[in-house]
Amino acid sequence: xxxxxxxxxxxxxxxxxxxxxxxxxxxxxxxxxxxxxxxxxxxxxxxxxxxxxxxxxxxxxxxxxxxxxxxxxxxxxxxxxxxxxxxxxxxxxxxxxxxxxxxxxxxxxxxxxxxxxxxxxxxxxxxxxxxxxxxxxxxxxxxxxxxxxxxxxxxxxxxxxxxx
Numbered sequence: 001x002x003x004x005x006x007x008x009x010x011x012x013x014x015x016x017x018x019x020x021x022x023x024x025x026x027x028x029x030x031x032x033x034x035x036x037x038x039x040x041x042x043x044x045x046x047x048x049x050x051x052x053x054x055x056x057x058x059x060x061x062x063x064x065x066x067x068x069x070x071x072x073x074x075x076x077x078x079x080x081x082x083x084x085x086x087x088x089x090x091x092x093x094x095x096x097x098x099x100x101x102x103x104x105x106x107x108x109x110x111x112x113x114x115x116x117x118x119x120x121x122x123x124x125x126x127x128x129x130x131x132x133x134x135x136x137x138x139x140x141x142x143x144x145x146x147x148x149x150x151x152x153x154x155x156x157x158x159x160x161x162x163x164x
Contacts, residue, residue: 035116036081037123043071043079047086055088055106058139074103078123080116087111090120092128100128102136118149 080088094100
């Protein structure tokens with residue numbers, strides 16, 4: 001909904017108002033009246049793959065069975081919806097006691113820069129609480145984004161990379 005040169009993002013538990021560009025259009029040229037956020041809502045693998053592809057994130061989107069397993073085995077998923085269409089996803093794995101791994105954060109490029117990714121992260125943080133560290137591995141092209149949304153770069157991590 002439009003209000004005095006601002007966009008209002010509506011969700012079940014929070015409303016966020018974002019500035020519009022000076023020409024009155026949505027920053028990505030997509031009119032966005034409402035974003036709905038859902039927690040652990042069943043998602044169609046093809047819809048997830050479409051968001052991954054539209055976001056620029058590199059995931060095995062040609063393997064829907066693997067996408068299905070990725071989300072079925074995560075214990076904390078958030079999704080962002082615009083007029084019934086999936087436009088953002090966030091997948092995490094947590095023990096809800098000490099640590100949480102943010103495995104995927106993807107927002108369709110047409111909806112980026114509107115606070116959807118920040119809101120998905122905020123919802124993960126609210127769900128895991130203050131005793132739990134939120135950890136992620138960033139794609140090289142996303143390294144500049146994460147400090148803007150509260151992440152601190154660390155140098156004490158290791159990885160054994162997957163074979164495929």
